[in-house]
Amino acid sequence: MLTLKSGTLYEETIRKSRFVARSASVSSQAESLEFYEQVADPQATHNCWAWRIKYQVRSSDDGEPSGTAGRPMLNVIERRQLENVMVVVTRYFGGIKLGVGGLVRAYSGTTAKCLDRADVIRLYPQAEYVVTAAFEWSSSVHALLQQFEAEKLEENYDQEGLVLKIRCREIDYPALAKKLRNTSHGQVKLFKC
Numbered sequence: 001m002l003t004l005k006s007g008t009l010y011e012e013t014i015r016k017s018r019f020v021a022r023s024a025s026v027s028s029q030a031e032s033l034e035f036y037e038q039v040a041d042p043q044a045t046h047n048c049w050a051w052r053i054k055y056q057v058r059s060s061d062d063g064e065p066s067g068t069a070g071r072p073m074l075n076v077i078e079r080r081q082l083e084n085v086m087v088v089v090t091r092y093f094g095g096i097k098l099g100v101g102g103l104v105r106a107y108s109g110t111t112a113k114c115l116d117r118a119d120v121i122r123l124y125p126q127a128e129y130v131v132t133a134a135f136e137w138s139s140s141v142h143a144l145l146q147q148f149e150a151e152k153l154e155e156n157y158d159q160e161g162l163v164l165k166i167r168c169r170e171i172d173y174p175a176l177a178k179k180l181r182n183t184s185h186g187q188v189k190l191f192k193c
């Protein structure tokens with residue numbers, strides 16, 4: 001799964017209309033609304049947008065003829081197989097009508113050029129796990145978790161030792177479990193929440 005490392009900005013004038021495209025990585029509908037409110041210009045003629053979040057999609061033509069803005073923008077996002085991404089294209093009308101084909105090309109083109117400027121990164125599905133270890137293994141556990149870039153969500157101690165709740169990439173689970181087991185001679189346990 002691919003997403004954006006950071007947001008980008010691209011601006012272009014097409015037949016006297018100014019198109020300003022902004023992209024961002026968003027992980028929820030609430031984040032998409034927040035991004036839209038930050039970048040949409042109420043003085044502009046149109047603020048069209050498209051997003052794909054967790055395999056759900058939405059788009060808006062914001063007053064442009066149906067299917068000429070939001071859907072073409074969404075097509076660009078989907079063709080690039082991007083996830084958790086939103087693009088807003090703001091249009092300032094310049095007095096010349098572009099027609100249906102011209103609008104589709106303008107919105108999809110500015111979206112594509114905006115995304116061309118973005119750093120794309122690969123996202124891996126993650127899951128939460130619990131690690132239990134006797135006190136003597138806590139430094140080894142912490143070192144291995146750091147090596148695998150696991151995120152510590154909770155850390156507690158009980159009479160048995162260390163209890164950690166972590167989040168890590170699902171593809172790392174087998175290797176992490178094996179290293180924890182081998183390092184501790186089977187005394188450290190890792191299991192899915």
